[in-house]
Structure formats: C-alpha cells, structure tokens
Amino acid sequence: MTDKRNKGYIHNAKYKVMRKDMTAEILSSFFYPESILLVGASSKPKSIGYEILKSIINFGFKGKVFVVNPKSDEILGIKCNKTIEEIEEKISLAVILVPKNLVFDALKSCASKQIKNVVIITAGFREVGGEGAELEKQITEFAKINGIRLIGPNCMGLINTDENVRLNATFAAEVPRYSPVSFLSQSGALAAAVLNTISLTGYTFGQFASIGNKADVNENDLLEFWWKDEKTKVITMYLESFENGRKFFELANQITKEKPVIVLKAARTKSGSSAASSHTGALATQDDIVDCALIQSGCIRVKTIEEMFETANSILNLKKLNGKKVAVLTNAGGPAILCVDEIEKQGLKISELNETTKNKLREILHPESSIKNPVDMLPGADATAYRTAAKILSEDENVDAIIAIFVEPVMINAFDVISQLAEEQKTNSKPILIVTFPLPHFWEKWKQNGIKDSVILKSVELAPVIIKNLYDYHFRI
Amino acid sequence: MTDKRNKGYIHNAKYKVMRKDMTAEILSSFFYPESILLVGASSKPKSIGYEILKSIINFGFKGKVFVVNPKSDEILGIKCNKTIEEIEEKISLAVILVPKNLVFDALKSCASKQIKNVVIITAGFREVGGEGAELEKQITEFAKINGIRLIGPNCMGLINTDENVRLNATFAAEVPRYSPVSFLSQSGALAAAVLNTISLTGYTFGQFASIGNKADVNENDLLEFWWKDEKTKVITMYLESFENGRKFFELANQITKEKPVIVLKAARTKSGSSAASSHTGALATQDDIVDCALIQSGCIRVKTIEEMFETANSILNLKKLNGKKVAVLTNAGGPAILCVDEIEKQGLKISELNETTKNKLREILHPESSIKNPVDMLPGADATAYRTAAKILSEDENVDAIIAIFVEPVMINAFDVISQLAEEQKTNSKPILIVTFPLPHFWEKWKQNGIKDSVILKSVELAPVIIKNLYDYHFRI
Secondary structure, three states: OOOOOOOOHHHOHHHHHHHHOOHHHHHHHHHOOOEEEEEOOOOOOOOHHHHHHHHHHHOOOOOEEEEEOOOOOEEOOEEEEOOOOOOOOOOOEEEEOOOHHHHHHHHHHHHHOOOOEEEEOOOOOHHHOHHHHHHHHHHHHHHHHOOOEEEOOOOOEEEEOOOOOOEEEOOOOOOOEOOOEEEEEOOHHHHHHHHHOHHHHOOEOOEEEEOOOOOOOOHHHHHHHHHHOOOOOEEEEEEOOOOOHHHHHHHHHHHOOOOOEEEEEOOOOHHHHHHHHHHOOOOOOOHHHHHHHHHHOOOEEOOOHHHHHHHHHHHHHOOOOOOOEEEEEEOOHHHHHHHHHHHHHOOOEEOOOOHHHHHHHHHHOOOOOEOOOOEEOOOOOOHHHHHHHHHHHHOOOOOOEEEEEEEOOOOOOHHHHHHHHHHHHHHOOOOEEEEEEOOOHHHHHHHHHOOOOOOEEOOOOHHHHHHHHHHHHHOOO | OOOOOOOOHHHOHHHHHHHHOOHHHHHHHHHOOOEEEEEOOOOOOOOHHHHHHHHHHHOOOOOEEEEEOOOOOEEOOEEEEOOOOOOOOOOOEEEEOOOHHHHHHHHHHHHHOOOOEEEEOOOOOHHHOHHHHHHHHHHHHHHHHOOOEEEOOOOOEEEEOOOOOOEEEOOOOOOOEOOOEEEEEOOHHHHHHHHHOHHHHOOEOOEEEEOOOOOOOOHHHHHHHHHHOOOOOEEEEEEOOOOOHHHHHHHHHHHOOOOOEEEEEOOOOHHHHHHHHHHOOOOOOOHHHHHHHHHHOOOEEOOOHHHHHHHHHHHHHOOOOOOOEEEEEEOOHHHHHHHHHHHHHOOOEEOOOOHHHHHHHHHHOOOOOEOOOOEEOOOOOOHHHHHHHHHHHHOOOOOOEEEEEEEOOOOOOHHHHHHHHHHHHHHOOOOEEEEEEOOOHHHHHHHHHOOOOOOEEOOOOHHHHHHHHHHHHHOOO
C-alpha cells in the first residue's frame, strides 16, 4: 500500500509548496473550464478527433472552443489553428488526442501557452510497458515541473452535465441527465459501456472523469476535489488499483462523514489483478485488505455498476433510514418472496407489523389480501390502494423502510400507481423503494412525464442490497 | 418432504389404475388443445375475462374458441353460449375465471361435457385458508373422481408459442418468441413480470404453465410431461415449494440425463418461506436440503430469472462445454476485469494461452493490444478482428470457452461485430458467449435483422455464471 512511484503531489516534497495552494483552483478547471482546446481534432467522421469535437459542440459547451489541426481550416464550423502557440486567447483546459509520438510536443506547447489543465486521451504509454512507460514518465515529470495537472493518458475524457457548464469532452454519443453525483472511472471502456446504455438504465451524474493510467491526477486528487466541490453530493468510483491506499483511506475517513463515497473495486481476484496490470499498468491490492479498509473508512463497497448508481440515486432521493426493519408491499406474490429472501440474506429484518397497522390495512384492502408482511394486495390494487397502504405501513414503528413492488396487471395503469408511489417517496418521512415490472411503453412515458429524481428499480433483488448500503452508511461505526 | 395432503395421483392408490394410462394424453391437451372454452368471458375491456379472450384471439389460436357468458350474445366477434351444456362440439380445454362462488358449478358443467382439462384462474382458495381451502378440497376431489386434470386455482393460465398451436390463455399482453424451453411458474405474478418485460429481455420459451395452488397438477406432473414431450428441450421452473420432494428428485434424476432441468427455488430463507405459505398456501422446505437434492439429481439451481432464461438459451444454442478454462476477448479493459473476477469467483479457470496462439494473435492485432488472457484488442478492433481472434482462441487446447466482450466505440459498428461473433458462435466447435454494450439503437435493429437464437448478454458478471452452470450440467457426477 506504499506508493513507490510517488506521483501524488502531496507526498512529493519537491513540488509540495508550489502545488498545494493551487490544487483546488487548478483541478476545478477540469470540470468548470471557461475555454477548451482540442489538440488533434480531425475532419474525418467516426475518428476520435472528430467525435470528441462533435460531442463538445452538440452538448452545448458554455465556454469557448478552440481547435488545433494543421491540415484543416475548419471542422464542424470551428476555425482551426495550425499551432497551439498562435492562439491568443487564454485557455483553461486542453484535451490532447494526437498520435503518441506527438503528445510530448503538444504538452510542451500547452506549457508555453500557460495551460495548467491537460487531458491526454492518447493510449500506448505505461499500459504497454517499455518505451511507452518511459515516455509517460518524462511527460509526467515535465508536467510537474511546469505546474500542469494531467489527466490520463489512456483515458476517455471528461463530462460535466451541469447546465452552466455542459461539457462533454469524450467520444461518447450518449450523456446522462444531471444529478449531483460525481463519477470517476479508472477504465475508459467501462465508462463507455455505462454511457452507451444510459438511455436504458437512466443513471444520472454530473461530473465524470476517466483517469486512465493516472500519470498525475488520481483518485485521491478527485476525492479531495469533490469533497470540497459544492455541486458534488455523492462520490462514485470504479477503481482497479489504489495509487496510494493509505492516503485514500485517510481521506475517505474524513469525507464519508460529510459525503457518501461509493466504490466499485474491480480486480478483486488474483486473475483480475493480473488482468488489471496489463490494462492500465496498475498495481493491484489484496482484496480482503481493501474490503476492511473501505468499511473502516466509511465507504460503501458495491459489486456492480448498477448497484453503484442505484445506491447513489437512493442516497440522494430517499429519506434517511433509521433502522433495518423492512416492510414489503406488493401485488405480486412471487417477486415479493424473492425480495424477502434477499432481505434476510442481507441481514435486514422483515418488519413484524403491529395490530393497528394490520387493522388499518384490513379496512382498505381486498378481504383476501395478505396483511402479514409482505402485504400482498392482489392484482386489483390501484394507485390509491398502493399509496394509502404505503402511508399506513410507514406509520408503524416496526417499519424503517418500505419496498413497494408493482407488476402491472391489465386492469391497473402502471403510470398512475408509480406516480402515486413516487409522490409518497418524496413526501413520506421514511425511505420507500419502488420496484416495478410494467408493460414496455411505461418507461418512455415515465421518462417524458414521470416524477424526476425518483428511485424506481427493475430488480427485486437489488432493493434490499440498497437498503443494506444505506444502513451501513448511516450507521457507520 | 412427505406429502401429507397426498394429492399427487401417483401416490393416491384410489385413482392410480384409472389415471395412469391417461396421464400423458390428458396433460397434452393443456398445451396442445384442439379447442378451448372460456367460462366467464367478459365484454368489459380491462377485465380479466375480456383480456384473456383478447389474448387467445390476438395470438391466433389454431383451434376452435368457445365462450360462455349468460349476459352477452357476442364478445370480440365470438358468439357467446349461455351455458356450457348447450355447446355441441367437443372441448379439449376449459379455462374458468368466474367468481369463486360459481367455480364449482362451472367445473360440474365441464364434467358433464366430458372436458378432461380444466384451468381455474379464479383466486380465493387454499391461499386464503378457511372456507376457501375447504372449497378447493371439494373441487379437487370432484375433479379426481371425474377424471379431470386441474391446473390452478389462483393461477394465470397457459401459453404455447408453437406455430402449430399459438395458445395464449393468459391476461399477459406480451408473449415471447418461440423456443423449445418449457417454463413452469408457481407464481402467476412472477410470470406476469417476466411477460411484461419480455420485449426488453428477449427471453424465449414455448410452453408455459402457471400452476398456482397446485390443487391437482403440480411440478412433478409437468416434469414428467415435458420429459416425454418432444417439443421440450429444456425445462425451467420457478418454485416456492415442492409438492412431493422425493418424487421430484427421483424424476429429476432420470430426466436430467436426457434434458436439462433449471430450477429457481424461492422461499430460500425463513422469512421467504413464511411469505410463500400465505401466497399459494405452500409448505416450504429447508433450503440446504433443497440445494443438496437439486445438485444430486442433476438440476441446475439458479438465483435469478435472468440467470434461468439465459442459461436455458445458452444450453440450447451454445456448443458443448468440455472443461472449465475460459478465455476473454475484449475491446474494453474494465468490463474484462470484472468478468475475470467473476470467472475466478465461480471456480472456473483463466486459460493460459499457448505460444502458438499468442503468436497468431500478435500477427493480426494492433501492436499495443494485450495478448495475454484477457486479450484486449483495444477500441479499434473491428468485426474481422473479433472473429479471427475468436477462431484463434478456440484452436488453443487450453481454451474450453470464450467470452467475447464488445463495448461499441464510435468508429466501429456494433451490428457488424455482433453479427460476426454470432456467426462464429454457431459454427465454432467451442462455446462462445457474447457480452455487449452497444449504443441504444442496436437492440431494435438486432431484433429485426440479427441472427436468431444467439447468446448475447448484457452483463459481464452473468457470462461466467452461465459457463459454471453449463459445466455443472455437463460434468454432473
């Protein structure tokens, strides 16, 4: 867990004084740049140099866009500069995607232009070893000496979906809806997979950085930056290695008292670690140590990307959890049983409903409903029944959280039921998680007209996992 | 594990002789009926009695449809009969959905019409206890004496998507594409959840039965029936309880030598069991005994519906697995690492590629690709590279199965890559599982023009689980 490469500025005495004061301000320009320079923009559709420029323009970046390409006069309506040096305006962020052998020169030009924030998309450095690794070392050293903060190389860029920024400096065609979740990915391709499928999953986030080989900026820098960043309410990270584990856990221990930090740590197994080392040249760590350290520092460790984003969304949009007793409300027996199995497996408790609750439920529900927990209201239960029953359950002192499962039957409209439940989710004082299996046209309609920032899941097994995560977070030792 | 209620015909000496010979033929009419009678069809849209009739008509049932409704002359273009008795034609299958207090009379009329196959959709029987349980007992007894086989009560009906049958006697609006998978669900609502989301998941099956309270026909009957049914190649079951566990495992032990049986057994925990008993009035069984018995009898035990259908599809459409050494082919580092973690977690092995393989890969791939397993071809890899690399990997004696992961980058078309991989999946002698994260428009195009009966997953974690299931099935002791 020691950092032999010693690239982190904090443990590097040589640059400590110079860099300390500038850190917050200088990292800020990665996510809130006033202008962006693309070095290596291309006029050829489908090339990365063309697609990134298209992303920047299409997403409506609020700052100025500059482009360097010696061979073209104009790309996508943006005038091209032949060299970096000929640009007169101030540049806050440069994105370099020229071929590997031209990267160092581009960086030198950035330095001469006093650009302090540089993203290197180009691959072929430490992850391939040999000359690539040597070149990365030189570039990193140069950046340090010149007070440049570097993201990458071998990464896929930056996103900030904040309305005042609208930065998409990646080659991803799809961008999420904004939320105050910040997302770091050590793997660009994993982030690409997330972004490709975002219209299906509906995950939301604001700031995103793909940090690739972590030549300079690493998870610790971003942890610190997002800690202080007012727009960030939840920090999520996909990591394959820790650049400086001790520093990470020290930081996390402080941050998680104020903001949740959710970590998907891959390369958990021996084979996974070995694979990771040839991917971003990262050194992996023993998994049980990681587990222990993550728990002690108050981080939420998740197993899948879905769990990561749905937990983040739940922390943001559900009320605070005050215990581990869960009530299940359903119109569907089978899914409720699968859910109850998972509640027990997660070490949560199935609420024993008190008599008042049972009597109230009996009054409003079909006589053949099951008023034990899980409360099975049968397929006839409509939006009003769902909302009333959820309210009744929430008034029971033996209920800390509610999972409401709705399988759409022909006679009941899913949109109405989910709308009422989502309203209750917002107004009730206890967390209510909604799981639904509606007919296919529901999702499109919900995306257009549904209540924003709701927690609506597609898997009965995931809801208890999220409650467990909320519990661990709120009741950390 | 003894069956105190003794409803199974095989252990019921009284009816043994009479029923034994008729069993195969008589169960067959549930899935291959020549005519179907709906008792309790309704003229009111959104009612179950209307929606089931609509399903039967819209799905294009190949046999004759009869309807009983004393108040209407015609519903959805089908002439209504006032009573069952007035119908002159022979009826092979009756579906009863009248109110509970009219069910017994309807069944008596079916008996007088010599109908031997009856599905009772109506709920409110054993699952609510008291009078309901008593009524179910009477009805079941009556059915036995009259040689009627009964599915339900408290169920959601039957489906057979076979082109020669086209039966959808459920109130589900969505029906899967045909495959020789037969699917039993003890929970109607779970089946409804599966059917509601079928256009997203793409699961396929042929025969489906929701068996509800299992008053007569239970999982053992269908296990036997599907064993002998030539159209069934894989049997899948969602169960909350075993009606006669000993019989189930004896049967499964024989059947799994010929056909795979995949079981999702819910009510695994104490709370889950308790929930199940108020759902379909079922008695649950200790989970570790179930696990042990399922393994010994050669069944594949799965944990989720997704795993169940994707395993069924993989058994049908992948080549036979001959060992547990897995190679991963990818254009995306992060997802490959998550996959490798899961391969190790499942007790499979990461193939050590031999030198010949590495040399061949080196020749065709980008020089900066990683030619260790996982083979990371980098984002530039196109359809030809994917197919050629898959072929090379399959020729290595250290490779028993290949997981090919493709995250769609801007410059490469997902449809071409997946088409080539799906072709290779069909022609190669080893199993190739495809996992992809394409841009959103891919799925619709693939549904229209893609190669049918391919195994294409949306989760890197699921692929190793499926390989483990295939391994356990093929290498059962």
